[in-house]
Amino acid sequence: MAETEYLTADDLKRIKTTFRDIDGNxxxxxxxxxxxxxxxxxxxxxxxxxxxxMMKKMDECGKDFLxxxxxxxxxxxxxxxxxxxxxxxxxxxxxxxxxxxGYATSEEIAKALNIPPETALELLRDADKNGDGKVSYKEFAxxxxxxxx
Ligand SMILES: [Ca+2]
Ligand SMILES: [Ca+2]
Numbered sequence: 001m002a003e004t005e006y007l008t009a010d011d012l013k014r015i016k017t018t019f020r021d022i023d024g025n026x027x028x029x030x031x032x033x034x035x036x037x038x039x040x041x042x043x044x045x046x047x048x049x050x051x052x053x054m055m056k057k058m059d060e061c062g063k064d065f066l067x068x069x070x071x072x073x074x075x076x077x078x079x080x081x082x083x084x085x086x087x088x089x090x091x092x093x094x095x096x097x098x099x100x101x102g103y104a105t106s107e108e109i110a111k112a113l114n115i116p117p118e119t120a121l122e123l124l125r126d127a128d129k130n131g132d133g134k135v136s137y138k139e140f141a142x143x144x145x146x147x148x149x
Contacts, residue, residue, distance in 0.1 A: 006079070006080045006083035006084065007076060007079055007080060007083070011079055012076075014042060015042070015071070015072055015075045015076070015079075016068075016072075018038050018041050018042050018075075019038065019068050019071050019072075021041065022034045022037055022038045022041065028067060028068060029065035029066065029067060030065060030066045030071055031064060031065050031066075032055060032058065032064060032065075035051075035054070035066055035071070035074075036051075038071070038075075039051075039078070042075065042078075042079075044075070044078050044079060044082060045082060045145065046078070050077070050078060050081070054074055086141075089137075089140070089141050089144055090137070092140075093137050093140050093141075095112055096108050096109055096112040096113075096140075098111065098112070102136065102137065103134035103135060103136055104124075104134060104135040104140065105124075105133075105134050105135075106120040106121045106123075106124045107120070109123055109124060109135070126143060127139045127140055127142075127143040129142070
């Protein structure tokens with residue numbers, strides 16, 4: 001298996017181990033139910049759309065299981081999509097965090113998005129889960145994902 005732009009050899013190995021772990025009876029197949037568990041184990045955010053497409057594909061073929069090959073390509077797609085999104089969010093966050101201290105303050109947000117300070121403050125309150133008055137990358141990413149999903 002070759003690495004790709006976004007996936008490391010480690011990711012690929014993890015896909016393999018996860019499949020083996022979840023496929024309890026070792027018949028080389030994962031049921032839909034097991035697929036969900038596998039995603040959880042991999043720690044991937046299961047995009048509902050992704051999952052629905054996969055389930056539909058399975059239904060069309062009239063089968064209720066995934067082979068390793070199918071699971072592998074599904075996971076790669078998921079992980080890649082996730083990596084692309086992370087990269088995008090990191091860029092957006094970096095453009096807000098003007099002084100590069102890893103936090104976006106309401107002043108920085110106002111400036112970056114060109115919005116009034118009050119609006120920036122509202123945004124900040126929305127995102128600031130630990131209440132320290134600034135937004136970390138993690139808080140920003142969570143806010144973004146909650147809005148999208
Ligand atoms: Ca900052
Ligand atoms: Ca915070």
